[in-house]
Amino acid sequence: MTADPSRPAAVVVGGTGCVGRRFCAALTDAGYRVYAVARHRPSRPVAAEMLAMDVAATPVAELARTLAELRPAAVVNATGGWGLAEGETRDGALAVVAPLTEAVRRLPGPARFVHVGSVHEYGPVPRDGWITEETEPAPPTPYARTKLAESRHVLELIRAGRLDGVVLRLANTVGPDPAPESFFTVVATRLHRAGAEGIELNVTDVERDYVDSRDAASAVLAAIGDRGADPLLNIGSGRALPIRELLRILVAAGGLPASAVRMRTGAVASRGADCTRIDISRARRLLRWRPRYTVAESMRATWDSVRAADDAGMTAGTTSSIG
The missing domain is CATH 3.90.25.10 (UDP-galactose 4-epimerase, domain 1)
Incomplete structure (x- = not known):
């Protein structure tokens, strides 16, 4: 399993999901050789080569070896979804993110890590208020608390200089798939x-x-290409x-x-x-991105x-x- 040396490689974990497959399509269109990682092969085609793998159940050393063979310029984590139980623990929440970030850190070459979080991590805000990156998170649901634990883990690594990455807190999506x-x-x-x-x-x-999933994909592309951006950005329609x-x-x-x-x-x-009501001015300014x-x-x-x-x-x- 060797990446095409004529094109940069990108790995999308959760690449068969509703937003993950849009990321795969956008990366493919941008010239990347894309690998979609998921536990099961999808019923519908994805614009990527499939890697059937359970990241949470794969030893970090094996995961790192697999990624190293692909030599990715970027790794995108698009995992996560509704329906988590009330008893979900912080360790459980990091079942994918912790080994994945550690595997990326062990790669021999540089790889940009993009973690797709959720604006639900912020929790309720006053109706007349805006959600900015400085809004203090207070998530009330198991799903949102899990996503917050993941984002905080990634941000800690980035701010400590141990990971080249960014967290995109994504609004609800609408559009294709x-x-x-x-x-x-x-x-x-x-x-x-x-x-x-x-x-x-x-x-x-x-x-x-609600942000279009294709606009979310273009934000991921922009975040991969701009290594100087702030490590936390809100992505929505504004x-x-x-x-x-x-x-x-x-x-x-x-x-x-x-x-x-x-x-x-x-x-x-x-x-x-x-x-x-999501303030996307930071993403507009730093990524030169807009929906x-x-x-x-x-x-x-x-x-x-x-x-x-x-x-x-x-x-x-x-x-x-x-x-």
């Missing part, structure tokens, strides 16, 4: 199946910043929209009448704060993915929680 359990994936799937009958949906008064407005944009993007979703005010299961896709374009891409997946029998979940 959305997570099956995400709110808009579930709503679009229900609408696709309901047809002209439409659906009823409980909504509440929340505002969310604005929070009411969930009702986002739903109307989703419905229109699907070519459906506004009446296709009958919204009712009611309780919903929400994994996020009431408002996620390029409009919400309407992102929702159309979500629809394209949902229709293709649903028609192929790859159904989404039934939850209607707001992430």
Whole structure:
């Protein structure tokens, strides 16, 4: 297993996931030879060579040898997801990040490490406030606490000069290849199946910043290329929209009448704060990065993915929680 010497190599751990596969595609388009690391081979193609490996179960020495054979210029950690148990411990949270960062540190050549965190690490903020990199994290959920433990581990290594890397705290994503359990994936799937009958949906008064997964991928590329950037950067669209407005944009993007979703005010299961208003000025300034896709374009891409997946029998979940 030897990297193509004519192109730099990049490794994406979690490269078969909803955002990981976008990172693989962007890196491939940028000229990298990309390796996607995951425990299982995906049911759909990924723009990368597959490496079936359980990072958490692989000894660090073996993991380091495998990475050394590829000679990566960059390693991106895109692992993590919803559904972690309340009893998740800090050691458990670092099951992937700790051995992965140690393996990267043992590489014979320099490799830029990009850890994809989550803005949910900050926890709730006042509705009229902005989430900046200086916002003190106070995550209320197991998922967010786990992501925070991972990010802090990576940041400690970077600030101690033991790792060349950056942490990108990513907003909720929308666009191509959305997570099956995400709110808009579930709503679009229900609408696709309901047809002209439409659906009823409980909504509440929340505002969310959603970033297109392709914009997230371009931020990863920028972070790989700029080694002088601050080690912690927020990545989002830079604005929070009411969930009702986002739903109307989703419905229109699907070519459906506004009446296709009958919204009712009611309780919903929400994994996020009431408002996620993310300040992305640091990423704009230091990475010279900005989001390029409009919400309407992102929702159309979500629809394209949902229709293709649903028609192929790859159904989404039934939850209607707001992430």
